[in-house]
Amino acid sequence: MANTRRYYYLDCIKIFAIIFVVFNHTNARGFFLFSQQMNSPLFYFYLLVSLICKVAVPLLFMVSGALLLNKKESLGVLWKKRILRYTIIVIVFSFIRYLFDLQYYNNWNSFTLLGFFRYIYAAPMEIPYWFLYTYLAALIMLPFYVR
Structure with a gap:
């Protein structure tokens, strides 16, 4: 039987990345909310979340690579x-x-x-x-x- 070891930390990274990929596609209701709230006290929070979500696709690539390299x-x-x-x-x-x-x-x-x-x-x-x-x-x- 193949190696069936489960890496839960990789599952957590995938969940995080999937959530941010979905968020990346929310446009003005999420991802670009910082551009509509420039005078809001939450502007920097919205901007930070939009910047963090850009690591989602590279994270998915890295998880795929980590799982494929062991094959x-x-x-x-x-x-x-x-x-x-x-x-x-x-x-x-x-x-x-x-x-x-x-x-x-x-x-x-x-x-x-x-x-x-x-x-x-x-x-x-x-x-x-x-x-x-x-x-x-x-x-x-x-x-x-x-x-």
């Missing part, structure tokens, strides 16, 4: 179990985003499979997907970290 997997298993699956997820959701862009710009006559792969490779990185590409790169680099 004793062969290169083939890593590519089949993690990298290939994750690449499929990135491609599927990028394709969905590509279709939404075609719909938004009413540009269905430019739909081609080559256009989609050009969209993935050469278009500006999609803001919502930056962490997906970064995590995929970390998975590909994993054998160089542990060997």
Whole structure:
């Protein structure tokens, strides 16, 4: 059986990071509240909370790295179990985003499979997907970290 040891401190870090990722997406009702309350005595508190929440995504990456570095997997298993699956997820959701862009710009006559792969490779990185590409790169680099 695989190593099933539970790291509760990593669970606490993940909970903290998830809460702050959600807070980061609250816009004017949370994250940017400091900009609306400049004369408030709580201005510096709101500003501090907004600054602290920016560590959430790096914390999630570090927890993922800490858990992945302990895995004793062969290169083939890593590519089949993690990298290939994750690449499929990135491609599927990028394709969905590509279709939404075609719909938004009413540009269905430019739909081609080559256009989609050009969209993935050469278009500006999609803001919502930056962490997906970064995590995929970390998975590909994993054998160089542990060997």
